[in-house]
Amino acid sequence: MRALHPSPNPPWAAYLQRFHADRPGITERILNRCHADGIDPYQWCAQPLADRPGPILDLACGSGPMADRLHGWIGTDTSAAELGAARDRQRGPVMRASATRLPIRTGALDTATCSMGMQIIDPVAEALSELARVLRPGGRATLVLPAGGPTPWRHAVTYGRLQVALRQRIRYPNDNRLRPAALRQATTAVGLQVSDDERLAFTLPLDTAAHADELLTSIYLPGIDPARLDAGRRVLAGRIGSTLTVPLRRIVLERTEASG
Numbered sequence: 001m002r003a004l005h006p007s008p009n010p011p012w013a014a015y016l017q018r019f020h021a022d023r024p025g026i027t028e029r030i031l032n033r034c035h036a037d038g039i040d041p042y043q044w045c046a047q048p049l050a051d052r053p054g055p056i057l058d059l060a061c062g063s064g065p066m067a068d069r070l071h072g073w074i075g076t077d078t079s080a081a082e083l084g085a086a087r088d089r090q091r092g093p094v095m096r097a098s099a100t101r102l103p104i105r106t107g108a109l110d111t112a113t114c115s116m117g118m119q120i121i122d123p124v125a126e127a128l129s130e131l132a133r134v135l136r137p138g139g140r141a142t143l144v145l146p147a148g149g150p151t152p153w154r155h156a157v158t159y160g161r162l163q164v165a166l167r168q169r170i171r172y173p174n175d176n177r178l179r180p181a182a183l184r185q186a187t188t189a190v191g192l193q194v195s196d197d198e199r200l201a202f203t204l205p206l207d208t209a210a211h212a213d214e215l216l217t218s219i220y221l222p223g224i225d226p227a228r229l230d231a232g233r234r235v236l237a238g239r240i241g242s243t244l245t246v247p248l249r250r251i252v253l254e255r256t257e258a259s260g
Contacts, residue, residue: 012122012173015222020079025063026218027116032065033211034202034246041202041248042069045115045144048196048252052111052140059099059131060117064091070113076102100126104134112141119145119172120220125186132190132255139255141192145178147249150201155245158235165231170219187253196252204246212236215244 020026031041039047046069049056054072058064061075064086075094077083083094097103099114099121112131121127131141151159163169176182184194206212216232 012222015220016120017079019220020062021081023217024079024081024085026214028063028065030204030215030218030246031116031202034204036200036202041144041246042066042115044200044248044250045113045142046070048142048250049111049113049140054111055109057102057104057109057112057134059102059112059114059127060121061086061094062115062117064089064094066113066115067091100130102130102134106133107136109134110136110139112139113143114141115144116146118143119174119178122173124174124177128186128192129190131253132187132192135192135255137255137257141253141255143251143253145249145251146172147199147247149247150199151245151247152201158239158244162232162235165235166221166224166228168221168224168228172220183251191256192253193256194251195254197249199247199249202246202248203243205243206236206239207241209237209240212240 034041036044042065046066049070054070055074056070056072058066058070058073058075061077062079062082064073064075067073067075067086068091073091075083075086075091076097076099077094078096078098080096083096086092086094095103099117100123112135114131118124118127135141159170177186180197187194204215206215213233213236216229216236221229
């Protein structure tokens with residue numbers, strides 16, 4: 001089995017390990033409460049894979065929510081805490097592995113997915129290359145990522161006020177690398193073709209203060225001052241009893257001929 005691949009950005013990698021050790025399953029708890037057109041984000045991610053044969057590899061699987069939406073699911077993640085949460089939910093098989101160094105032979109799979117992970121995997125180019133490597137020609141993968149929109153203006157104002165309160169933007173390391181043109185260039189280079197790239201606005205109910213606090217806790221904010229977090233809580237407190245839009249992006253990738 002391949003060893004975990006050392007990150008080229010050790011501080012970020014260490015932050016991610018601490019983040020998920022402290023709050024395993026946090027992403028699943030947020031997204032399970034999001035809905036649009038009668039489905040949740042994980043169902044949306046799984047839709048293009050409904051007719052695909054297993055096994056289906058889930059990169060950066062977290063607590064394994066995609067296991068409940070896909071047949072033949074196999075999860076990988078670098079977080080022992082997240083994989084422990086998946087096992088606690090009777091989801092498996094799972095293995096601890098980096099998306100940049102998968103312990104899977106070349107061309108072994110027809111199908112893969114990565115929900116809410118590709119925006120933080122470092123380096124993302126290596127993860128895309130590994131994804132292409134393990135997929136056989138004709139294989140398919142879906143990615144779900146945070147998106148900047150569509151967002152109703154009132155909700156955009158809330159996000160803007162939240163970022164002012166936090167004194168930092170809500171963003172991810174790979175935002176620029178995953179922009180449509182950059183992603184198409186990166187995927188083409190490794191033998192993947194973007195066949196679909198769309199966005200959908202999900203609705204997240206903020207019924208209680210606990211819901212608002214959990215949303216804030218789910219955001220990657222390395223080095224944030226606790227006083228800034230308190231300021232962010234005050235902003236979200238104004239949304240309690242209502243909803244907040246969570247815009248997401250779904251990308252479908254097709255494996256073309258082997259690269260290089």
